[in-house]
Structures are given as C-alpha cells and as structure tokens.
Amino acid sequence: xxxxxxxxxxxxxVKIQDxxxxxxxxxxxxxxxxxxxEAKPGQFVMVWIPGVDEIPMSLSSISADxxxxxxxxxxxxxxxxxxxxxxxxxxxxxxxxxxxxxLTGGNVMIVGGGTGLTPLVPLAESLVRLSSKIVFMIGAKxxxxxxxxxxxxxxxxxxxxTTEDGSYGLKGLVTELAEQFLEKQSFDMIYACxxxxxxxxxxxxxxxxxTPFQASxxxxxxxxxxxxxxxxxxxxxxxxxxxxxxxxxxxxxxNEFGLFKREVDGSKVSF
Amino acid sequence: MSNxxxxxxxxxxxxxxxxxAAGILGMSGASLKRVAEAGAGAVITKSMGLKSRVGYSNPTxxxxxxxxxxxxxxxxxxxxxxxxxxxEAKKEGVPVIISVYGFSSKDFGEAAKVAAEMDADALELNVxxxxxxxxxxxxxxxxxxxxxxxxxxxxxxxxxxxxxxTPNVVDITEIAEAxxxxxxxxxxxxxxxxxxxxxxxxxRPVLANKVGGLSGPAIKPIALRCVYEVYRKVKIPVVGCxxxxxxxx
Numbered sequence: 462x463x464x465x466x467x468x469x470x471x472x473x474x475v476k477i478q479d480x481x482x483x484x485x486x487x488x489x490x491x492x493x494x495x496x497x498x499e500a501k502p503g504q505f506v507m508v509w510i511p512g513v514d515e516i517p518m519s520l521s522s523i524s525a526d527x528x529x530x531x532x533x534x535x536x537x538x539x540x541x542x543x544x545x546x547x548x549x550x551x552x553x554x555x556x557x558x559x560x561x562x563x564l565t566g567g568n569v570m571i572v573g574g575g576t577g578l579t580p581l582v583p584l585a586e587s588l589v590r591l592s593s594k595i596v597f598m599i600g601a602k603x604x605x606x607x608x609x610x611x612x613x614x615x616x617x618x619x620x621x622x623t624t625e626d627g628s629y630g631l632k633g634l635v636t637e638l639a640e641q642f643l644e645k646q647s648f649d650m651i652y653a654c655x656x657x658x659x660x661x662x663x664x665x666x667x668x669x670x671x672t673p674f675q676a677s678x679x680x681x682x683x684x685x686x687x688x689x690x691x692x693x694x695x696x697x698x699x700x701x702x703x704x705x706x707x708x709x710x711x712x713x714x715x716n717e718f719g720l721f722k723r724e725v726d727g728s729k730v731s732f
Numbered sequence: 733m734s735n736x737x738x739x740x741x742x743x744x745x746x747x748x749x750x751x752x753a754a755g756i757l758g759m760s761g762a763s764l765k766r767v768a769e770a771g772a773g774a775v776i777t778k779s780m781g782l783k784s785r786v787g788y789s790n791p792t793x794x795x796x797x798x799x800x801x802x803x804x805x806x807x808x809x810x811x812x813x814x815x816x817x818x819x820e821a822k823k824e825g826v827p828v829i830i831s832v833y834g835f836s837s838k839d840f841g842e843a844a845k846v847a848a849e850m851d852a853d854a855l856e857l858n859v860x861x862x863x864x865x866x867x868x869x870x871x872x873x874x875x876x877x878x879x880x881x882x883x884x885x886x887x888x889x890x891x892x893x894x895x896x897x898t899p900n901v902v903d904i905t906e907i908a909e910a911x912x913x914x915x916x917x918x919x920x921x922x923x924x925x926x927x928x929x930x931x932x933x934x935x936r937p938v939l940a941n942k943v944g945g946l947s948g949p950a951i952k953p954i955a956l957r958c959v960y961e962v963y964r965k966v967k968i969p970v971v972g973c974x975x976x977x978x979x980x981x
Binding site (some may be wrong): 466467470471473474507511512514515516549553555638647683684685686687689690691692695696698723724725726728729 | 759762
C-alpha cells in the first residue's frame with residue numbers, strides 16, 4: 462500500500478472554534494480535527510491560510526475531546542494574516558507531522574525559550590502522569606512576551622521564569638538558570654525548544670551533566686512529508702526525522718546544529 | 733551483494749538500476765549521501781541554475797486522490813554554490829548527477845560548464861519542469877529548442893548528458909529524437925504531469941502557483957507509455973521515472 466496517500470496528508474479545511482489572546486503578539490487558535498486530536502506532543506501541522514501561505518506550526522494543545530490548537534506569534538506576513546482570522550473562519554491543515562517527543566519518567570527538566578514554549582506545554586501535560594518530578598523553565602526577553610504561565614502552573618508545581626530585562630521572574634538567561642539546577646540536582650531527561658543557540662547551550666549542558674536530551678528544531682519546511690529536502694540538517698529531515706532529536710542524533714550533526722541553517726533558496730546562513 | 737543488478741548507463745557504472753529522481757532530497761550533500769547509503773544506484777541533485785531562486789511560497793505540495801501535486805518553483809542556491817555539496821554527496825561512492833536548468837541554451841551551457849567542473853559524474857538537463865515560465869517544459873515542448881540546448885551543453889562539457897523530458901507534449905518521440913540527434917547520452921522520462929488542485933470549500937487553487945506537477949500512482953502508466961515510445965525511436969538508454977512506488981507495481 463502506498464505510504465503517502467493517507468488521511469494525515471490530506472488537506473482538511475477546519476473552522477476556527479476559538480481565538481485567545483495570550484500576549485500582545487501571541488494568539489491561540491482552536492479547531493476540531495480527528496487526525497490532530499490523535500497527535501503526539503511535539504508534532505506539527507502545516508497550516509494553510511488560503512491565498513497567503515502555508516506554515517508549519519506545533520500543536521499547542523491536543524485534547525481527547527477532539528479539539529486541538531496552534532499558538533502563533535505574529536512575526537511575518539503569514540502569521541499576520543492568521544492573526545486576523547476570527548471564530549468561524551477557516552484554515553487548512555495537514556498532518557500531524559514529525560515524530561514528537563519521546564515521553565520519559567523520572568526527574569524531568571523542560572526548558573522553553575520564547576515561542577519555543579508552545580510544544581512543551583502539551584508535553585508537560587502528558588508527562589504529569591509519568592514523571593516523578595518536572596521542573597519547567599521559561600525564558601523570555603521581557604514580561605510582555607510571556608504566555609501560558611497559568612496553563613503550565615496548573616499541571617507543573619515547579620515553574621521558573623527568567624526574563625532578559627528582569628521585568629518578570631529572575632533576570633538573566635534561562636540557560637544560566639538551567640545550569641544552576643543541573644549542578645545541584647540530577648535529571649533523567651532534559652527537553653528543550655527555543656532559539657537554536659539556546660538549544661545548543663542546553664545540549665552542551667546536558668552532555669556535561671550526562672543527562673539524556675531532546676530538542677525540537679526548526680528549519681524552512683515546504684513539503685512536510687520528507688521528500689523535498691528543504692528542511693535538511695545534515696543527514697536528517699526536520700519534518701520527517703524530527704522535529705525532535707535526541708542528544709545522540711544532534712551529536713552527529715554538530716557541524717551544522719547551532720551553526721547554520723538553509724535559507725529558502727537552500728543557501729547556508731549562519732545563526 | 734550479488735552483481736546481478738549492476739547496470740551501466742551512459743558510461744556510468746551503477747550497483748543497481750535505481751536512481752534518485754531530480755528534485756527529491758537533492759538540495760544538500762548530506763541528504764544525497766543518505767539516499768546513496770540507503771541503496772540508490774545513482775543520485776540526481778535538485779536542479780541548479782545560474783542564479784539562486786527562492787521558489788514559490790507555500791503551499792508547494794498537496795496530496796490529491798491519486799498522488800501528490802507540487803510546485804516548488806525551482807528553489808536553489810545556484811550552481812555556483814553547490815560544489816561543497818557535491819563533494820559531500822560523492823563520499824558514498826555512487827555516481828552523482830547534477831541537474832541543471834536555464835532560461836536559454838546559453839544559460840544551460842554556462843550552468844553545465846560550472847557543474848562539470850565539480851566532481852559530478854554526469855549532468856541531467858531539466859527541460860521538463862512543468863511550472864516555471866520560460867524554462868523547463870517551455871523549452872522541452874519544442875524539438876528545436878531542446879536540440880539547441882543539448883548541442884550547446886555537449887559542445888561545452890565533456891560529461892555524459894541525460895535529458896529529462898516532459899510528458900506534456902503531443903508526441904514525445906520527436907523531442908527524444910531531437911535530443912538524441914543533438915548528442916544526448918540518455919533520456920529520462922518523465923517529469924511530472926501538469927495539473928492543479930482546487931479546494932472546493934474555499935474555492936481556491938491550493939498550490940500558491942496554482943498549477944504544479946502531478947506525481948505518484950496516476951502517472952506510472954503515462955511514464956511507461958512514454959518509455960515505450962521513446963525506446964522504440966532512439967538508440968540511447970532510457971531512464972524510466974514517475975509513479976514508481978515499489979519494485980513490482
């Protein structure tokens with residue numbers, strides 16, 4: 462049977478059920494879709510904004526009642542168009558794509574930077590049943606960029622926030638705080654998602670502290686199904702082999718991870 | 733491994749007769765190397781031109797009932813920035829073929845010249861992309877233009893030259909014959925079939941470029957018919973391409 466003619470790959474038109482403002486630049490859009498409702502934390506969907514663009518977005522919630530959501534920062538033309546969508550309007554979705562996070566038990570550290578926080582929240586919600594302890598660390602530039610604090614707080618008792626300007630929580634970088642935690646406690650897994658430099662730092666910290674590591678990476682995605690090669694990082698395709706990679710996998714692409722990515726035309730550009 | 737599948741085509745020795753088609757996973761050396769490691773007899777790169785192109789906006793791909801429809805728009809960093817990728821791709825030891833495109837025979841000649849200076853084993857001329865204006869199938873639908881492009885490239889480079897043809901023509905054999913007569917070393921048939929998808933709920937074409945190329949099961953019988961017709965008319969090797977999903981279907 463053909464592996465790619467699937468319900469997951471089929472473009473579905475979904476109605477926006479709810480729009481929630483998370484911060485001055487971030488909104489969550491909720492929709493109902495059978496395939497997305499069965500997604501794993503860390504998987505993403507290709508979201509079609511008719512007439513504008515199609516963009517990869519991590520699922521920010523996956524609910525057993527059949528509703529899912531994406532949480533979108535307004536950063537460009539496509540996200541701006543998406544932000545103008547109201548309840549009742551439609552977008553297209555295909556997916557969920559990618560591997561998602563591998564769930565583990567024990568002591569878990571979750572580190573999210575900026576809007577990289579998004580896939581980590583459904584992850585934390587799934588880990589609650591498995592883990593003995595979760596420390597959730599959030600790094601943002603400033604207070605206004607923070608979102609999901611309430612939602613995370615309801616499932617994770619230990620939430621630590623850093624802002625670069627000190628306007629909320631501790632002043633500094635989230636990686637500095639993570640380092641302090643790692644020096645005092647041992648963890649069975651570190652999950653990270655955020656700017657690539659931050660993930661590289663977390664990867665190096667995890668390595669130094671002999672802690673298993675997973676990070677969700679981002680590249681320019683076109684097909685989403687692993688055939689066009691636009692999102693390649695070394696031997697891996699972000700869309701199909703990722704977006705979540707283990708520390709061992711990232712070790713194999715050290716000559717690329719955190720150093721450069723490929724632009725829309727395939728040329729390399731440094732971080 | 734037994735040698736039963738060893739194939740020689742246009743002077744290239746392949747461990748088996750499978751080749752990675754142009755456009756698929758061909759933008760980076762590491763990606764091509766992975767496909768080679770997975771067992772491909774040869775790999776063909778994404779089509780490279782003289783200048784970089786960002787291609788079309790998304791959606792660039794959509795699944796339809798009988799396959800996939802795509803219009804990437806020939807994104808590429810330009811052939812000038814590809815030599816590092818070719819060196820990486822070559823590490824696996826399987827033949828690496830660089831696909832090139834141009835907007836004129838002069839372009840094709842220049843792109844082929846740059847590509848030939850790299851460590852590639854052969855070139856493939858993309859005269860069949862179905863969705864970029866003034867290149868691809870707009871050249872590949874004319875026997876005269878195809879002959880001109882092939883002659884230009886053959887007089888410029890000393891590498892085997894494959895010519896990939898479009899099925900979107902009345903008679904593919906006259907194009908194949910023109911390519912062969914102009915000095916092509918092999919013919920690849922077919923590129924994708926020009927097609928479109930419209931979403932009924934939003935009443936819009938799905939692809940950003942509106943029109944794209946259909947691949948997948950629906951086009952296999954078209955590809956086979958083209959291979960058959962071309963094989964009967966030209967003496968040079970014919971590479972079958974399009975809709976192949978398993979070894980025996």
